[in-house]
Amino acid sequence: MSTIQTPKSQQSRLRTGAALMALAGLAFVGYAVIFLVLNFTDAFLELGIGPDQVDKGKAEIEAFSPQLYHYISHLHIAVSGFIAATGLAVAGLSWYGVRRGERWAFATAVIVPVVGLAVALPAHYPWGLATLGHLGLIYLAVLIFLVGVVTAFSGMRSPAMTHH
Known part of the structure; x- marks a missing residue:
């Protein structure tokens, strides 16, 4: 038995x-x-x-090579900046564009983290870095994101939203 969704319920799903x-x-x-x-x-x-993943800590890395320590630190800083920028882009596009049914905002909000995750995640697995403690919060955020994507998409598919 199928249920006919009203434009109001589809708008609710989109939001x-x-x-x-x-x-x-x-x-x-x-x-x-x-x-x-x-x-x-x-x-x-x-x-x-x-x-278990890295057998040297901060002090050992710095003692071995201060330059290597600074290099790793700069990578941490840069990666955190790009993760934060991705998150802000997704949040802004979703809240201000997707919520209004803007398909370009939806597509961009989906593509941006997919590209980031497609590049970053595979490198974790060959070297045993894909621990639940390391990626668990990202997996949780991705799960919430995917539920949101499916829910928003189902709201965007309504006849009332086809003009976007």
Whole structure:
């Protein structure tokens, strides 16, 4: 038995999906902040990365090569910036564009993190860096994002939204 959805219920799905997408974008920003802060603590290494993944800590890396330590630190800072920028882009596009049914905003909000994740995630697996502690928060944000994408898309498919 199929249910006919009213334009109002589809608009509600669009808004709910856009809100979930924006929430996931803000979760990416939160992950980036954690990533950045850990760089400046004694933990130094990323969230969920410990001696089982990297057998040297901050002091050992710095003692071995101050230049290598600074290089790794600069990568942490740069990556956290790009994760935060991605999250802000997703949140802004979702809240201000997707929520209004703008298909270009939806497509961009989906493509941006997909590209980032498609490049970043595969490198974690061959070297045992894909720990739940390291990627768990990202997996959770991606799950929220995907629920939002599906929900928003179902709202955008309504006849009332075809003019976008």
